[in-house]
Amino acid sequence: MNNSESIYLPCAGKSLPLGDFKVHSRFTRVVNFVNEANEIAFITSEISLLAAHGIFLPEQSLKFIINLTITPPEIIINDRRINRSSINKYDSSLNFENIDGVKFEENLLQLPILFSQEFPEKSLLFLLNSQYEANFTSGFDRAFMINALRSKELILSGELIKGVEAIKGTGYGLTPSGDDFIAGLLLGMHYNEFKYRKNLYKAKNDIYQAVAGQNLLTSSFLFQAKEANYFRILKNFLFLLFDAEISTTKDELVQLFSLGATSGADLLTGYIFSIKYKIAI
Known part of the structure; x- marks a missing residue:
């Protein structure tokens, strides 16, 4: 997908x-x-939303798509047959072996400081910076914040499963804030595996089993995070942090934050949280 024409x-x-x-x-x-089998696949007309379980169709009116069949050799959308061997493959993996880890982490940890005003007001940014607790004053908002802080306390005290169980399904949006945070946490643990040379798959799977539920979209999202599958917009942003000057990343950060009301920001908050606090290490 590096060739611009491939989009x-x-x-x-x-x-x-x-x-x-x-x-x-x-x-x-x-x-x-x-x-x-209650497995989710999706079709998108936006290349940045592509993921391991997604199909990108450029310049496609999605409202007319009603049928989808996927087999090993082909994808059938309505009456259109697409030979899978003839189309681009999106690689959702991310390898940290040859990066400047110090530069990457410095950039990552600067995001909530340098670009705090870009984070949505009701995002979970307060889990990284307590001054943003002031954004939560109403009854629902404050209860959500207090519960999220309790989740943080549990996680940092070693009660990882109890912590994620406390925050799952809470907050705002189609995929609730807490679930977006957990997805980021799981992806951050993928980086921790590389940095500390420790297999965290069991810990990630335990988290997934504890939080996966009846919401198929959320469960699918969390499954992909557990498997270290990155959707394109997040993968491209993290690539940028490997060696770019942090001040040049604002436009891409804003694009990531365009995902839902707070989804992109909560996902990134969970990712930073996982790396900052060395989750499961």
Whole structure:
């Protein structure tokens, strides 16, 4: 996907579930589908939203898509057949082996300081910087904040599972703030595995098993995070942090934060939190 011309061609993630799918939910840029095994796949017209379980169709009117079938050799969308061997493959993995880890972490930890005004007011930024607790004053908001702080306390005291259970399903949005935070936490643990040369798969799976629930979209999102599959907009942003000057990353950060009301910010907060506090290490 490095060739700019490739964004005008269909592309599919590397971990598409198989089967016949029906529409689960529709949004402006995404149609989600579910198969009989309750596995989620999606079609998007926005390249930045591509993920391991997604299909990118450029210049496609999504409202007319009603049927999806995925087999090993092909993808069938309505009556259109796409040979999987003939289209671009999105690699959702991220390798940290040859990066400047010091530079990456410095950039990452500067984001909540240098760009604090870009974080949505109701995001979980206060878990990284207590001065933003002042944004939560109403009954619901304050209860949400107090619970999130309790979750932080549990996690940092070694009660990782109790901590994520406390914050799961809480907050704002289609994928609740707490679940976005947990997804970021899981992805941050992927970096911790590289840095500390420690296999954290069991810890990540324990978290996933504790928080996966009836919300198929959230469970799918968390599963991909557990498996260290990065959606394109986040992967590209993290690539930028490997060696860019932090002051040049604002536009890409704002693009990441365009995901939902607070989803992008809460995801990034969880990611930074995981690395800053060496979660599961």
